[in-house]
Amino acid sequence: MQGYLIRGLPVIKEGDDIASLVQALFELQDGDVLCLASTIVAKSEGRSRNLEGYRPSPRAAAIASALGKDPGFVQAVLDESAEVLLDRPFLLVVTRFGHICVNAGIDQSNVGDGRILLLPENPGESAAALRARLDKDCAVIITDTCGRPFRCGVAGLAIGWAGLAALKDWRGERDMHGKVLEITLEAIVDEIAGMANLLMGEAGEGTPAVVFRGLKYPCTGGSVFMPKNKDVIRPRLKS
Ligand code: GDP
Ligand code: MN
Numbered sequence: 115m116q117g118y119l120i121r122g123l124p125v126i127k128e129g130d131d132i133a134s135l136v137q138a139l140f141e142l143q144d145g146d147v148l149c150l151a152s153t154i155v156a157k158s159e160g161r162s163r164n165l166e167g168y169r170p171s172p173r174a175a176a177i178a179s180a181l182g183k184d185p186g187f188v189q190a191v192l193d194e195s196a197e198v199l200l201d202r203p204f205l206l207v208v209t210r211f212g213h214i215c216v217n218a219g220i221d222q223s224n225v226g227d228g229r230i231l232l233l234p235e236n237p238g239e240s241a242a243a244l245r246a247r248l249d250k251d252c253a254v255i256i257t258d259t260c261g262r263p264f265r266c267g268v269a270g271l272a273i274g275w276a277g278l279a280a281l282k283d284w285r286g287e288r289d290m291h292g293k294v295l296e297i298t299l300e301a302i303v304d305e306i307a308g309m310a311n312l313l314m315g316e317a318g319e320g321t322p323a324v325v326f327r328g329l330k331y332p333c334t335g336g337s338v339f340m341p342k343n344k345d346v347i348r349p350r351l352k353s
């Protein structure tokens with residue numbers, strides 16, 4: 115397996131054709147997995163906003179004052195959320211596309227002064243559209259750096275994917291002693307996203323695209339977003 119960090123992408127603006135920009139810098143091959151930071155996908159989709167454009171509701175204002183945050187920022191988080199799971203000590207929400215994260219994944223870094231960057235509206239659809247614009251048959255993963263419950267430190271997770279399975283199903287395979295595996299579903303898109311995110315960096319590196327070559331992956335199946343009715347932790351967050 116090889117991993118390639120693509121260098122030379124510009125600062126992405128609304129309307130930029132990321133598939134073309136990437137393919138001009140890197141010769142993709144069939145079977146490659148192209149990982150893109152959500153930041154650039156969001157920028158190309160015009161998801162940058164001016165904080166002053168938000169009119170905070172009384173609820174947003176109350177949360178903002180309790181958290182010591184900008185009320186416009188809190189309104190932006192609420193607008194992007196289907197459900198708020200925690201409103202202190204930070205805003206933990208379910209985004210409209212089903213990803214649970216702090217502040218609805220809205221970034222204030224790598225965006226520009228006074229502006230915020232929302233996540234792509236539907237990263238799964240973004241991944242599929244990007245994949246369709248590639249000249250080769252590749253999988254696409256859109257990554258974001260996220261905090262994780264129970265663990266210190268942020269890591270890259272997949273928030274959208276196309277052309278590969280989110281989960282690899284090991285059920286029915288045998289272990290070294292011949293015992294049949296019964297429950298193992300492996301979140302391969304997150305594992306790939308983690309390594310991609312490590313290579314991308316978090317600051318001014320300017321390297322939001324990574325390609326993995328030679329990974330064997332199943333093509334369809336599953337989602338890493340836990341269905342609400344199967345999540346045993348989520349109901350316990352409501353106090
Ligand atoms: P996130 O993890 O999706 O929130 O993205 P980050 O803000 O952590 O950025 C990941 C990588 O992409 C870093 O190397 C950034 O420097 C780079 N990056 C962010 N925006 C741009 C951009 O518009 N153009 C380029 N070339 N790199 C960018
Ligand atoms: Mn981010």
Ligand code: MN
Binds near residue numbers: 258259311315316
């Ligand atoms: Mn990041």
